Amino acid sequence: MAKIYTPNSKSVHGISSTQFCYNFISLMGLSDRKKVVLRTVNLKSSGLYRCEVSAEAPSFSSAQSEARMEVVYLPKEDPVITGVELQYQIGDEINLNCTSGKSHPAPVLHWYINEQQVPLHFVQ
Template identity: 60%
Template sequence: LDTSKTMRKMWCWLIVFHLFVLYDFVHCITLTEVRVPKHTIRGHAVKLECHYDMEGEALYSVKWYKDGREFYRYVPRDEPPGSVFPQPGITVDYRCEVSAEAPSFQTVSDHGEMMVVVLPDQDPYITGGKPRYQIGDPVRINCTSGRSKPAVHLTWYINGDPAEPGLLKRYETRVTGIDKLETSTLGLEFRIKPKHFKHGDMKLKCLATISTVYWKSNEESVEGEKLQKAPTLESRRAVSADSRADRVQAASSNRATEGTDRLTASKLAIYVFILLASYRYTS
């Protein structure tokens, strides 16, 4: 008899356990989606979304956490239902937590990462350049960004093409101020070759980026000095041309002189012949 009672109790507890499991399985709240932007700019508004399905349960609360610390709470039965707890930070992990009312008090959560960007306080600028270069001259210039968080990524371009890694000189990022903002500098060093000048000039551009939220550039256009021709070569050519002209003119003068002399001699011979004929006739 005792054994029979014990068995009945066990079956009752087993049925209750199955009913509880079945209830918990049927009424299970779920987080369908948590939307957190990858980047945002400091001081700008941002939208965080937490989508959930209560599956018939009553909502107790929705809470948002940043790096494990609560910064927003929504409890429908409170007045007001929403509460904000500001938290500072740059790179943060945002988590949404949804809880059900009694008797289950189920809680589900999911997270997403977002970086708060501090934009540079000035655009990138180029230093060390010259207005003109000749073939064979060395180029040593730097591009420096404004203070930001995170550090700006710098890229050099020569005539629109990315500079080869071997031409770049990298400097350590400088961290300054109580806000720990960062300054980036990237150098470009190479020797001028004929291929660098297109249509007489060369374009050097520095591009500064932070993910997809910041995109600025600075470009310098430098001229190539034109090499002057050697003056001795021009003088020789001029002298040579004058000599040929003189020879042509001298030859023409000689031929004209010879023709004039022959004509004068002919006239003189005719005059002498006429005089002789006249003398004979008078005699």
């Protein structure tokens, strides 16, 4: 028998070749002895997954394996730069803002001028 221990869930689900349930998701016929198919995962689906395989009588021996899975959520839109003026004079201060949409994990923003990354001490 194979069992999967899922993150954010205290229950242990038995897997057969015909049925697997993950919370409210029923995956009839998609999972088998070697794989589990999960659909409609969300951020709470991230975590440590463990598969445990055990033999029936008389040995009752078992083996297990663990893997960490992270669900990422990318922004739906490109980042937006605001505060841009049409012209600047020599000596002017440029104060721009780069805003990214919702994502997980949080985005890391970098500024570039003419294809060269702006040193971090110039960025607040």
